[in-house]
Amino acid sequence: MNPAVEVDRFSWTYPLAASPAVCDITLTIPAGEFTLIAGPNESGKTTLAMAIKGLIPHSFPGRQAGVVRVFGEEVRRKEAAILAKQVGYVFSDPEAQFTSLTVEEEILFGLENIGVPESEIAHRIRHASELTMISDLLDKPPYDISGGQKQRVAIASVLAMDPEILILDEPTSMVDPLGKDLIVGICAELRRRRRLTLIVIEHNLEAFAALADRVILIRAGRIERAAPPREFFEDPEVLERSGVYPPQVTQVFARLRAHGLYRGALPLTDEEGIRAGDALLRGAGA
C-alpha cells in the first residue's frame, strides 16, 4: 500500500526569491499517522504543507525541483477536485477561506465541487457540524461568529468532504484559549474515530505534542529533526535555540533534570507532569 505522502528531494523557490523556501526535503508519511510540523516563522512549514495539498504548484508560480506524491501519484498531475477529495486543507486564517454567505453554504460548497450526490449532502453536513459542534450556527453568516467558531466552521467544511489526509495550518493561532481546547479535542476525536492522516503545523506544541505520532522540525527550509514526540523533546534546550518551545511541563522537568533533581523520562502532558512530580516528591523519581 502506498504511503499517504511521499516527498522526494523537493525544493520550491518563489518568484523573485533569492533562495528556496524549502530545500531538498525528503519525507514519507504513512497513512493514518499524526504528524506535527514545528519550526520558527518563515522556515518553510506552510510551503511544504501547500505542496502536499497541491496549492503549490497549481496555485502559486515558482520553480520546483523534486516530487511530491499523494497515495502514489504526483500532486502536480492531479486535478483540483481529486486533490480536494484526498487532501483537506484548513488555513490559519479562517476568514481567508470563507467563500459563502452562510455556514451551511460554506460546508456545502466543497461538497458540490466534488460532485457529492444531493441525497448524501444533508447527512455529511449534519455529521461534520456535529463533530465540530457548530450545528446551531448553520444559518449564520460565517463572518458574524467568533474566531474559534470560524475555525471550527473551516474544519467542518473540509471534513464534510471526507478527505483521507487533513492538513491544519496553525489552527489555533487566531483562536481564544477555549476555542483552542475545542480544536485540540476535535483532532483527538478524529484520531480516535477515523484512520485519517493528520498533519498539523503549529507553534503551540503544548496541546498537540501528546497526540502526535511524530514531530518534525523544519528550519531554514530543511528538516532538522524528525522523531516520535518523546524522543523529539528529549533535548529542550537545543529545540529552544531552534525557535521551538516544548510543552511547559517538559521544559520544567528538563531544568530539574539539568540540575540533577530528576532522572526520569520528560513528561509531555500536565497529567504526566503531575505523576512525575508526585513520584519525585515521594522520592521515586530521583
Added chain:
Amino acid sequence: MVPVDSPFYRYHPVTRLALLVFLSVTPLFVDMPEINLGLILAALVLLRWGRVRMQQIRRYLPLLATVALFMFGVAFLAPGDRARLAPFRLAGLTFYFQPMWWAFVSYCRLVAMLFGAILYFSTNRERDTLVALRSLRIPFAVSYVAALSLRSAGMFMEDFRTIREAEQARGLDLESMSVGEKAKLYTMYTVPLFAVALRRADEISNALFARGYTLSGRPAGGGPRTDYLRRRYPVERRDWTLSAGLAAMFVVAIVLGKVMGVFSDQLSPLHGVALRAIGLR
C-alpha cells in the same frame, strides 16, 4: 437592511426577480404619468407590506429631489427651439410647456423604475439573488461572481467605514472640510482597498482551489453540478400564478403602450389639467 421576516419570503426568489423586472422595465413602455405614479404607489405599498422600515427609503429622497431639480432645471434652461413651444409665465419666469411636461413624464417614469430596484434590494438578501440566478440556470461561475461581488462590496464598505471612523475618533471633522479636501480624503481611504483586494483575491482563490472548485464549476467526474441550495427553495403554485400575472401585465403594457398608444402622455388626464391650469386651453 432587509427585514428579518417578510411575507415576500414566501415567494420563490425567481418570482421576486420577476417582480423587479416588471417594475423596472414596464415604465419604459408607459408615457402616461398616472400609470407610472400608480406603479410608484404600488411599490410603496409593497414596501410597507414587506415590513421594510420606511425610514430607509428616506435616504433616497435627497437624490430624488436633486434629480427633479436637474431635470426640470434643464427643461427650463435649455427647452429647445422656443419658436415652436408654448410659453407660460410662473412666478415671474417664462417656462415652455412641452419640455416641462416631458420632464414631468420622464421623471415619473424614472422614479417608477427606481422604486422597482429599491423594492427589490430592500426585500431580498444576497442569498436570494444567488438562488434566483441559479434557478434560472445561469452558469455557476456567473452566479458565484455575482454573489462574491455583492459580498465583497459589503466587506469593502465595512473597511472604508472602519478607516473613516478611526480618523474621526482622532478628531477628523468632515463637516468643516471643503469639497476638495473631502475628495482628497476619499482618495486616501479608497487606495488601501485595492491592496486589500489583491490580498483577498489570492486568499479566496487558494481557498476555492483547496475546496475543489474549477473554472467551469463542474465536478471532476464531469456531469452537472449538484445544486442542493436550489432544492431548498421549491416553486409553489402562488409563484406560478404571480409570475404569469406579471408576464401578462407586461405584455398588455407593451401592446397598449407602444402598439396601440393607449398610454400616450397626450391622453393623460393630467395633461389636460396642466394645460388648463396654465391657461393654454
Added chain:
Amino acid sequence: MSASRTVPVSSAAAVWTVEAGEHRQPGIVHVVMLALFIGIGIVVGTLGSLAIPIGFVSAFWPGQAVQAVGGVWFGWWGVLAGMFFPFISNALSGSAPIPVSAAYLPANFLQAFLAGAAFRWFKADPRLQSTRDWVIWVVVGVLLANFLGAFWGTYVLAWFGMITQSARVTALLGWFFGNSIPSLIFGSILLKYVSPMVLRSKAFTKGWWA
C-alpha cells in the same frame, strides 16, 4: 502629478512581454479578482455618487478611474468589471434605474476598454514611469474614454427624456468633466502607487485574459 522622467522603453515593454518559458492562462484568481473588482467599483461608484449628487450626472464620479485601471491591470476581466459594477452602484445610490444602466453599457465598455487597449498597444508602463506613459494615460484613458463615454451617455439620457436634446452639449460637458477630473486624479494615484503591487500579483494580465 509627480515629476516624470525618461525611462528606457524596454522596461515598459517588459511589463507586457510574456517571457520565454512563462505559461499564463486564465485561472480562478482572475474570476475572483473580477468579483472583487466589481465590489470595489460598487463602493467607489456609490460613495462617489452620493458625495456630490446631481442625480445621474454626478459632479464627482471616480468610478471611471476604477473602470480604466481595471482594464489596464486585468484586461477583459477588468473591462467586464467596469461594465457591470455601475449597474449595482447606480441601483444602490438611486442614481439610475436598471434599464438606464443597461443602456449605459457601451459607454461603460469604452471607459473601461480604451485605457487597457492603449497601454497594451503602445506598451506603456502602468506605473506611469515616463512622460510617454503619462501622455497615453491622459489622452486615451482619461480624455478620449470619458469623451466617448459622455457622448454615448448623454445620448441615453436624451433618449430616456432625462435631458432635452438642446441640453445635450451642456450635459456632455458636465459628464465629461465630472468623470475626467476624478479619473485624472484618482486614476493617476492608483496607477502610480498601486500598479507595482498589481504587477507582482497572480491576477495581473499581460494579455487580455491572462
